[in-house]
């Protein structure tokens with residue numbers, strides 16, 4: 001099995017998303033998968049300008065000669081991970097630019113899915129990989145991922161594939177916080193992410209037990225919010 005993760009956090013290696021993907025891929029590798037994490041923050045990706053030259057003039061090829069030329073071939077894999085923090089209830093601009101630039105993969109002709117809804121045709125013999133979604137956000141509740149859930153279900157439909165697994169975690173700032181008290185909680189959550197990587201590679205999905213565990217907060221949400229507010233008090237006091 002092969003899995004490629006695209007990380008859309010502007011913070012790259014210093015982000016909470018990086019830690020989540022890293023642990024997930026460790027689990028995947030432990031059962032023999034070939035895995036890679038691509039940091040979109042380190043890539044040059046011009047935003048799509050809607051010229052559709054990739055359909056009408058140079059089929060399959062964008063006019064921009066940037067890093068997407070090396071990234072699109074990486075879709076030749078069993079699974080891709082869209083890994084991205086929540087920014088204003090949505091994906092980051094970096095991730096959206098990346099997703100818009102996937103359009104050269106499709107054939108412009110219209111077709112309908114099994115429910116009669118339109119989408120573009122996929123080229124013959126092209127199989128879009130299954131999706132894994134990994135995200136975290138600053139607030140503690142899991143409700144902040146509602147847009148992600150709908151968005152990636154739609155993206156999967158568009159690309160003639162399916163969402164194999166979704167891993168969402170509020171309280172994301174806990175991921176890289178340095179505190180002795182937090183260590184056992186972080187360790188437990190990292191182990192859970194590794195288990196997710198193993199399960200997706202071996203079963204193609206997450207078990208019900210794992211899904212249930214993923215929904216449990218790392219620490220009680222009220223304590224997390226209390227600490228967050230203390231943190232912001234300290235930061236803002238520095239301005240005085």
Ligand SMILES: Cc1cc2nc3c(=O)[nH]c(=O)nc-3n(C[C@H](O)[C@H](O)[C@H](O)COP(=O)(O)O)c2cc1C
Pocket residue numbers: 009010011012014015016017018085086087088089090136137138139140144172173
């Ligand atoms: C511009 C911006 C917008 C954000 N919007 C949200 C939001 O809508 N909801 C939320 O819970 N967290 C929000 N956050 C917090 C991030 O999701 C959080 O810090 C996350 O851990 C960042 O992940 P990263 O370290 O991988 O970049 C936002 C952060 C930034 C910088």
